[in-house]
Amino acid sequence: MHYRLICFDLDGTLVETAPEILDAVNDTLEQFDLPGVEQSQVERWIGHGTHELLVQALAYASGVEVQAVRAMPRLFAIGQAFDDHYARRCGTRGRLYPSVRETLYELREHGVRLAVVTNKESRYTQRVLSQHGLNTCFDRVVSGDTLPAKKPDPRGIEDCMRAFAVPPGRTLFVGDSSIDAATARRAGVAVWLLPYGYNMGQPIEACAPDRTIPSLASITDTASSSSSS
Structure with missing residues (x-):
């Protein structure tokens, strides 16, 4: 196999x-006497981390600007409730997309190093991986609060390449959004995208x-065919 390191986004990939983020958001909004939001809106807000998603939801439900939400004195308490x-x-x-577990196992059998690079905060990342039995599938997990910067900053991918001594030409990033594409480009690695995830309502093409x-x-x-082409 051509690629020796494959990094994956998490949500939508x-x-x-x-669906479960929507439930948690609406639970929180209801607790603070605010109207709920729709799943299509949550899907457009996914990508910049759970905190930013909550800020967007609060801004929409309250009818105020995002900056005003960020300055709210009770934002910390709302975040704890969420x-x-x-x-x-x-x-x-939540559910695994088709063939995820089987593909990860097969890649590991080929000796490929596997990593998650997500903007989701680490406490949520670990919960999702554990709940779906994926926590033992990866050699490295870089969450949105692991490093000083998050995607589209390339440091998450660079951290993985450095950890496993794999050059950009042998590294692949798999994701579902323009954020993932920009991150891979900045890291100088190939990027393959899936069309069914969360790309803020925009076509993946x-x-x-x-x-x-x-x-x-x-x-x-x-990946195998690309190595022989």
Whole structure:
């Protein structure tokens, strides 16, 4: 196999998490007497980390500017409430996308190093991975609060390449959004995108990935063929 390191985004790439994030967001909004939001809105807000998603939801539900939400004195308390709700909801309605587990196992059998690079905060990342039995599948996990900067900053991918001594030419990033595409480009690595995730309502083709793949099942076949082409 050509690629010796493959980094994956989490939400919208490995796990469909929007339904349970929606539940936790609406639990929180209800607790603070605010109207709920729709899943389609949550899907557009996913990508910059759970805290930013909550800020967007609060701004929409309150009818105020995002900057005003960030300055709210009670934002910390609302964030703690969301943390409690998401801890309870995590794993209840999320699901693995097709062929995720099988593909990861096959890649490991090929000796490929596997990593997660996500903007999701580490406490949520670990919950999702654990709930879906993926916590032993990865050699490295870089969350949104692991390093001083998060995607589209390339340091998460660079951290993984450095840890495993793999050059950019042998590294692949698999994701589902323009954020993932920009991160890979800045790190100088190939990027393959999936069309079914959370790209803020935009078509994935607009991100100009090196490849668009229909599912993770095609990674092993496509990666193998690319090494012989």
